[in-house]
Amino acid sequence: MVEITPLQPQDRPDWLELWHGYLTFYESEIDQATTAATFDRLTADAELHGALARDDDGHAIGLVHWLTHPATWTRSDYCYLEDLFVAPDARGAGAGEALIAHVRAWAERNGSAKVYWLTAESNATARRLYDRVADRSGFIHYQIRMP
Template sequence: MAVIRPIAAQDYEVWAVLFGGYAAFYQVQQSAQMRETVWSWLHDPAHELSGLIAFDAGGTAVGLAHYRPFARPLSATIGGWLDDLFVDPGARGEAIGKQLIAAVAAIGRERGWSVIRWLTAEDNYRARSSYDKIASKTKFLTYDLAL
């Protein structure tokens, strides 16, 4: 069982490695400035983004989750959006991702959120296999309009 807690100021180095691994997994070029921006959001009480970090029994950081609230006008509720979920490849298969999702869900329940929602790449079969066991796949497609 992983130890999961909110990301703290002393976690920058291990968080940066995990976040860099997440970017590499999705083949996204990420600069140090981009990481600094996200890090600043995570520590700005006025910003909506929050984060969790997971440690294995030996104290090694093995996963992260970034999440935030979002308005759901059709249901007149607030939901939780799981923006980023990453588990170090060496720790996969140990249910770290499920534990991080459960931790975000617990936060959502405490805050009265109606749902936790996330997306993943269509070809992320390993993760999808896990997600299919704990959540319902929606019928919606995602579109981006670059600005």
């Protein structure tokens, strides 16, 4: 059974291990100062939210981060699920689905009009889960990076 718990300051070592796994998965690097600030914001900032998935032995096996923002198509906020990661050796045991369900329940309690997220086209394993629990929007993501 997977247990989902809100991210707490004492979770830093567990979160950091999962965060580094997430960055490695996406072949990305973030400097230590930004990583530290991200964790601090997730545990102290009212606008960023985080949770961990733990297995039966209490080991952290997954993380999720989300935030809400105003939208022009509704009077309610949208909930953006920004990061979702399950450790490779724990995949397929329901942690990803439980983390998504946790965010969905939070968003519903807090009046969000929808929950949405992005993933890499190549992320076939996660997309099988996403196709089961959500509808594809049909939109293509574009971005402009600032210097």
